[in-house]
Amino acid sequence: MTPTFTDGDYVVRFGWRGLAGSVASALIWAALLVYVVIRSDSALLLAGVVAGEIVLVLVVARDALRLRRREVLFAVHRDGVFFGSDAVLDDVPWHLVRAVELFVERVRSGRSQQVYHCMAVRTAGTRPVARAGNAPGAGRVPRVSARYIDDAGRRDLLPGADGTIRWACRRMTGWRVDRNRLEDALRRYAPDVTIIDGPDWPPALSVSDAMAAGRARRRRR
Numbered sequence: 001m002t003p004t005f006t007d008g009d010y011v012v013r014f015g016w017r018g019l020a021g022s023v024a025s026a027l028i029w030a031a032l033l034v035y036v037v038i039r040s041d042s043a044l045l046l047a048g049v050v051a052g053e054i055v056l057v058l059v060v061a062r063d064a065l066r067l068r069r070r071e072v073l074f075a076v077h078r079d080g081v082f083f084g085s086d087a088v089l090d091d092v093p094w095h096l097v098r099a100v101e102l103f104v105e106r107v108r109s110g111r112s113q114q115v116y117h118c119m120a121v122r123t124a125g126t127r128p129v130a131r132a133g134n135a136p137g138a139g140r141v142p143r144v145s146a147r148y149i150d151d152a153g154r155r156d157l158l159p160g161a162d163g164t165i166r167w168a169c170r171r172m173t174g175w176r177v178d179r180n181r182l183e184d185a186l187r188r189y190a191p192d193v194t195i196i197d198g199p200d201w202p203p204a205l206s207v208s209d210a211m212a213a214g215r216a217r218r219r220r221r
Contacts (some may be wrong), residue, residue, distance in 0.1 A: 001089060002072055002084060010178075010185035016075075018174030022063045026056040029069040033043040063174075071200035074119065074174045076100075079120050083170050088133025090168045094190050096123045098164050100182065102216060103198035105137045105171065116171040120198065123167035126160035132166070137201035139167035151215035157203035166198075 005011050033049045040046065073085040083090040101120040106113055118137050128140045141149065141158055155161050164211060179195065186193050205213070 001087065002076060003075070003082055005072070005075055005077055005093075008188060009075055010181050011072055011077075012074040012175055012177060014063070014069075014071040014073055014175070018065045019060070019067050019174075019206050022056070024057045026060050029053050029063040032051065074170075074177065076182065076189065078189055080191050081168070083119075083133070083168055084178050085170050085173070085175065086114070086133045090131075090133055091120045092123075092168050094193075096121075096167060097190060098122045098124055099191050099194055099196050100186065101166065101196050101198040102177075102179075103137060103200060106137065107217070108206075116173065117176065118169060118201070119177060120166040120169040122164040122196075124163060124165075125165040126163065128159045129167070133173045134166070134169045138166040140208075141203060145202060148213055149205065151216040152205050152209040153216075154203075154205060154209055155197050157205075195197045 029049070032054050036042075036049050037048055043187075071084065072082065075082040075084070079101065080091055080093040082092075099122040101122055103118050103120065105118050107116070114150055116135070118135055120135075120138065120180040128138060131138070139159075140146075149155065149157050159165050174212060183195060186195065
């Protein structure tokens with residue numbers, strides 16, 4: 001359930017940026033549809049592209065409705081930090097919040113890389129907890145990667161190393177926060193809570209870190 005917000009709250013609503021993203025995707029797919037119609041004789045391929053375009057048109061219609069309703073995607077309010085940018089709404093009370101975190105998630109697919117700007121609320125803990133609606137950045141580092149990070153002497157990159165974990169975490173797809181307004185809201189409602197710039201997800205090692213990990217592994221052989 002979405003809380004009731006007041007004038008003093010910092011509220012991010014679904015706006016033209018989110019709608020523009022879905023419209024752009026639909027237009028790109030429409031261009032692909034035209035290309036397939038002109039260049040391909042495959043009925044199966046044409047059917048697949050048409051189905052994809054229908055889905056994207058429905059997404060545009062959904063986002064137009066979200067814009068009209070001025071749907072709340074994120075908010076800092078009197079009782080806590082609210083995430084409404086996913087099918088799972090999450091209103092985190094202040095007693096759980098240790099920090100508000102901004103970080104970047106990088107997803108590799110072949111030679112390409114997708115970059116997502118993310119927002120998280122950190123709470124006390126040493127082991128990540130699986131919670132509905134969270135982005136991948138709130139999860140555990142795979143065991144093989146964790147061993148490699150440990151060998152590099154960078155346990156500070158592992159979730160829970162500083163005694164906090166990402167409790168609620170969302171990709172800021174189609175929206176962003178204004179850091180100054182976010183800081184003002186935190187000073188108003190939770191002056192002990194700070195904004196931090198967290199490590200990328202998955203945690204990335206520098207060249208010197210990788211060399212340190214290699215030396216540690218050679219010593220164990």
